[in-house]
Amino acid sequence: DGGITQSPKYLFRKEGQNVTLSCEQNLNHDAMYWYRQDPGQGLRLIYYSQIVNDFQKGDIAEGYSVSREKKESFPLTVTSAQKNPTAFYLCASSINWNGNQPQHFGDGTRLSIL
Amino acid sequence: EDQVTQSPEALRLQEGESSSLNCSYTVSGLRGLFWYRQDPGKGPEFLFTLYSAGEEKEKERLKATLTKKESFLHITAPKPEDSATYLCAVQRRGGANNLFFGTGTRLTVIP
DSSP: OOOEEEEOSEEEEOTTOOEEEEEEEOSOOSEEEEEEEOTTSOOEEEEEEEETTEEEEOTTOTTEEEOOSBTTBOOEEEOTTOSOOOEEEEEEEESOSSSOOOOEEOOOEEEEEO | OOEEEEEOSEEEEETTOOEEEEEEEEOSSEEEEEEEEEOTTSOOEEEEEEOSTTOEEEETTEEEEEOSSEEEEEEOSOOGGGOEEEEEEEEETTSOSOEEEOOOEEEEEEO
């Protein structure tokens, strides 16, 4: 089955530690996205990638970093500079970046602080 | 500035009691409006895309409609399995395929 796989499902971070969230898709989509979801707020865009080896900052990129070395993979690193990392992180993909096709989402990673 | 407001925040319905969810939006040129369903602890599941005022789309007990200022998600004779949070998102014309989301309506259908 084609889809988006996020791992791990739950992740705990210690103070001063960087953690990396995995996102893999087998839909052959060009564009990929990372969102953060907090209670009472809409999904907010962290980073997006229109094509391999390219990515752009979203609305709340500070304290996060990404890479896009392969079409199917778009990992997100939450750095120690992100002071409020506790949230539900969602990865999405779409066929391309400049059309109006829907984005399809993985089942998220819940990050908490120890 | 793009804005998406969903109402009500929460809605409780008896099984079979039809109702509508509202999504009001302000965007500088709408490319598309998207509806998603999200179950607890899961990612959003795509339901519909609407592109222009007057357009309607249906899927089982759900029907989405679009005007120049808002969209409605009509739920006809809901069942308990329709309980979820319903998210609305807009995409601006001329930009990348980025979505701007509302905060959602949490629907509970009571048997």
